[in-house]
Amino acid sequence: MCHTAVSYSFTLYVCIIYCVKSMMLYQIYISSALQLQSITKSITSAEAPVKEKYGRNIILGTHKEGGAVTFWSHAVSLPLSSNAILSWKFCHVVHKLLRDGHPNVGHTASIRQMGTLWGNLHDRYGHIVALYAKLLCIKIDFHLKHLEIPPNLETPEQVLDKAIAIDINKVFDMTSEVLEYMEAALKLQETVFRQMESSSTSSTTPVGKCRLAPLVLVVQDCGPLYHFLVKLLFKLHSRESCCLYAAQRVVVQLQSQVNTLESELEDQRTHKQMALVENECLRMEVENLRAQTAVAASIQATVEDAGSENCTLSIDNQVEDCPSYLSIIISKISADLLALVKYPPQSLPELNCNFQLEAQRAEIERLKQELATERAEISQVHNALQSKEKAGDELSSVLVGLQAEKETLLRTVKDQEAEITSLRQALVLLLCVFSVQLSQDSGVLLQKLQDEQFSLLQCAVVEAEGMVLDAVAKVDDPLHVRCICTPDYLINRAELTLASIDKMQQSHVVYLRNMDDASGLLRSVTQFSHLISDTIVNGAATAHSAPTDQADRLTDNCRDCATHCLQYLKELKLKATLPRADPTAVRFVVQRILNQGQDLRPRGADVQKEELADMVDKEMTATSTAIEDAVLRMDEILSQARRDSSGVKLEVNQSIIGSCSDLMKAIHMLVTSATDLQRDIVESGRGAGSVKDFYAKNSCWTEGLISASKAVGWGATQMLESADKVVTDRGKYEELIVCSHEIAASTAQLVAASKVKADRGNRKLQTLQQASRHVNDMAAVVVSSTKSGQMQIENKNSMDFSSMSLIKLKTEEMDSQVKVLELEKQLANERIRLGGLRKKHYEIEGISTDSPPESAVNSFDSSLPTVFPDPVNYLKLSFNLYYHLVNYYNEIFNHAIAFFSCFHFFCKLAPSIDGW
Structure with missing residues (x-):
């Protein structure tokens, strides 16, 4: 009953996931359609302002989509180079997206080209469009340089203080960038107002609103920018001496006087x-x-x-x-x-x-x-x-x-x-x-800067040493024994660690050339420490599920890796040993961990993705051939049964072989339909790529299809052997029933694997579903004919107790009870063994079709599963569980029928027994 509850809950879980996924896809479709409609209605050639509701729809669409792909795919087709009003509204919408949309913009070049184009043309909107495009480019560059400042410029005081508290040169550069930003914004505002005054345009008309609407966003940007500028100027005055600024003021005043005198002289010369x-x-x-x-x-x-x-x-x-x-x-x-x-x-x-x-x-x-x-x-x-x-x-x-x-x-x-x-x-x-x-x-400031940069490097190295020590402690922690990891995930971590070691070596060389900037080496040390500790912990977790010898070697390599890593970080921490710090030993140990992880991978994982297409064709062809051979062999078995048997036995054999032959033909039709649907899926989904590229891209689906084909072919072969054994009295009728159940489950698995990539309206999919229903009907016919034939054979050899005495009956009854107890014990043991076999079967199938390690979550949390099968395999396992559950209930039903038959016979026999 536990198996039943688990299977029902798992099937319900799969259905819920499918429904949620369908609802999410529908919501994404509705959101994309609403976003496209808003883009079309907001960016028009009419000289009127952009409505707020369209702007909100576009912004919400970018957040739901996780980017502005829909917006830019539609904006590329707009005739921005031929209509200045359209370009003005486009800049307005882009400004809204930059402030409130999803932070994912990568079209600065196109905006700059549009501004250059309209700046060279003499148009009433061309000049302000060029200024607006320049403002947007400056805004994008500013936020790319300063990622800690959000696009809407609403920065907490702590973040701003942290951003300007490191380097006075960066503060000066940031001050220049903010001044440039404000100058572009004020230039745009001044130009718009001057054009409206020259043309006597009222702000209450649609024409005036069209020009004034973007200035609201400009004003919203200028407020925080002024606040930034005040803080930056105070920061500059607090970091430098007053004498330097006094001398600078004198220089500026003298320069202004010189400029004034030169202008007066030029005026006099002109007069x-x-x-x-x-x-x-x-x-x-x-x-x-x-x-x-x-x-x-x-x-x-x-x-x-x-x-x-x-x-x-x-x-x-x-x-x-x-x-x-x-x-x-x-x-x-x-x-x-x-x-x-x-x-x-x-x-x-x-x-x-x-x-x-x-x-x-x-x-x-x-x-x-x-x-x-x-x-x-x-x-x-x-x-x-x-x-x-x-x-x-x-x-x-x-x-x-x-x-x-x-x-x-x-x-x-x-x-x-x-x-x-x-x-x-x-x-x-x-x-x-x-x-x-x-x-x-x-000179003094440069020395101070180098000291501060080295201090930051030392802090980063100390933190990295702590992470490595923590990873080593987890290796020896008894609680960590429950955590396991797949070899694929360990290989992924080791490869990333090797790449980070190379990057760290390059950053080390760059820092030795210029010790004024340690930012690159700091980032490399941080990334290296995370990856190396992750590799150590993953190696230890992988060793928990590996054989003993390989586990010991892998654990020792993890400890050696930690030792060499600490030695390397110690050399980086000291000025005397910094130039000769070398991560070669660390790279060598990580390479050994990577090789051991590759040795621990399961056998099916080394198949190249380019070979999947050939494997699919090969397995489908082999399955079709096996079924055709089974149909021909069934005819031979039927002919042999007609020669070797007669009477009730011949009738039973003809019924069973005929139903098995019909089942094989139905399976052959199903495999043919699945092959046609698979080719249709490949042709419609591969696009401009080749068939091999499509199978490689959808490797999980391909592996599920291969597994289903193998299962169908194996089931046909087993049914053929079982039918031959039943006809020749060397097998049991139950084997045919089990084989029919397995074939039904395998065909259901093949149908599910084919339906994953097919469209609902595909005619070939409908043909496949009809063939699947036909296979299920034929499997039911095989089961029913087998059971009826078995009952006919058993009724032929009915028991006769009329000649037995009371003592003989009592002796036979005790022997039957002993035999019943033995059989019940064997049945319980066999059920336990069947449960273990099925569990191991599901584990092997799940591991062989495991998803790539990149998509896996952290495998060191013992509360999370370490294996994430493909949805096709989940569906296949659910069908297997379903059919095994049906078999289980059939067995219970048969036992109940047998019990009631015995009880009925006993009730009929009881009055004839003396002393009852």
Whole structure:
């Protein structure tokens, strides 16, 4: 009954694990779908802020997933290089992930490339996207350098004090990094505000919210950064002397004064240059005005070569002479007219004279108009000359003022240059003094740093010695005898220890070259101490389950390893022996432990994973061949039974052999279906890899499939032998029943191993399940036909007590009781032996399919199991337990039937016995 309870509880445990795993997979699927939907809706090209619920969904998805794989797999496909708003929202979501998401980010290069791209493009969002990308890259680099500071910058005071309490140079570097971080954040905020002011964008509109939303995260970063900066500055002032900072302040003040004077000098030079340029422009303008005046003065073509003053005088003289000339012409014409009136013309010449008079009148009118036009032009020329003269006078006065200002500026420049020369000399003198003082202080600080680094190394070595001594104490501890370890786990620990020894040797060489930094050697010592102590304890635990000779050698090697390790750590702890410390002896002993662990591995563990594919094909082919041979052999056995037996015996043999033959055919169909399903699984699951790679990748599943195939083939062979023995009266009917049960369990194991990797909707899986049900039905038919045949044979030889006397019956009854007691005792012993055999069988199967040692937990906890079988083998063991349980109940049922039959016979016989 204990077996029954264990089997039921184990089956229930497997079912619960399967249900929990299914629920977890469903939750992961729902979480991934929700995360993808949130990413799609949050990072869009619409100029609106990212909604908080989408950001929360993305952050929760990264924590459930254990990383940002889903986010980055979708973000890679976004058109970030073609849409600036999309890039701005992408940076906002990445900033949220960096602050509150799962700490697993590895895409700094893509963010930096995106910032460089938008920094080179002139776009309204391009500039702020470039600044935001730069801020994110600085943030990622800062947190990679300082892992103790969380991404949201909410660091406890103790952690921050511990981070800045080691090295003043690291404090200074961290101060520079924090200043750079804050400068990038403030630059982004200033640029966003300037763009909103220039475009008159309101903060209540979606456009304004889209730009202002990321600044909330920037403000949340700047608060802790300011707190860090204040503490770092106080730390710097507390670690260095006041004189050094006072001298540094003087240097900074002198440098600022020099920079101010140089800027003023540059301004004065600029003003001087501008004055010279303006003076030259004024001179050119005066020359141009004079040239225009000369051109205006040469209006008349006849006086083109004369000067402007002569032209003006000649024009005035002509204007003055014109009236007298016109008056003469007019008087002459008037006289002619009077003469014509008094004396009319008598001939054609006189008429011609009249026409000439009319022409002269028209000419007079024309000359009057030209005279008025010339007078207007002369007045304009006079006005232009007067304005040019005034402009020339003004330019002359301006030139005089500029010349005076130029002389003043030259004197000021000379004075400033003399002052700058004196300040530079004072600065050079101060720099010389400070450089001498700095070199002295740096030598003292360097020696102090080396001493502190060696002190840290000594502390780490002392701690490592304690761990090794603790491991040696566990080796001799009686309580540790209960702890065992697998050889595979010991091999894994030993290999890691050898790698850590090589790494420690390299770090030792690096430390001897530069004793200012012992961080690499400290990490190597810590890792080496953990691994070497783990190897010692694991070696002792492995020796508890090994043969005596090998266990003694392994224990002695563990003690030798501890001795050499302590000697090596002692050499590292002292300055005198530090350069010649050599871990060769430790490596040699660990290599011996590794070799002994490999010798203790079980035989099946050395099979290469590349051979698994060939083994699967070989075992499936061998199983199919064995079943086909069994079917043919069954026909031969049936033919032989027909020749050698007759009557009831022949009928029983035909029924049993026929049912066994049907069972073999059903098993053959099952193996064929399993082979087809296995090939389908391999083709659909291997992807771009080969078949061998798929089997090597799924080695545990492959080994379960091989074990199931072997079990089916062995069961078919055993049933064939049992059927042959039953037909030839050399065997028992119970052997057929047991073989049918074993075959049913083996086929169930093969079906379970095939279903592990198959999809639920696979048609070949449904065919395999139908074949499995058919095998179970045929196995039941074999059992029923065997039992019915056995009952027919036994009823043929029924007992006859009619001829026995009372004394004879009493004697036979006592003999039967003695025989019953003997058989009951044998049955109890056989059950105990069967239980031991099954237990050993399950242990061997579990060890042969043990999972890799990397996935095992610490095997030194005596409350935890030391063997973790594959789920396929767990399922196989559960099916074996189930069928053995069915056999057990069948035996109980048969015994109950036999008991009631005997009781019924006894009740019928009792009235005929005298004295009853």
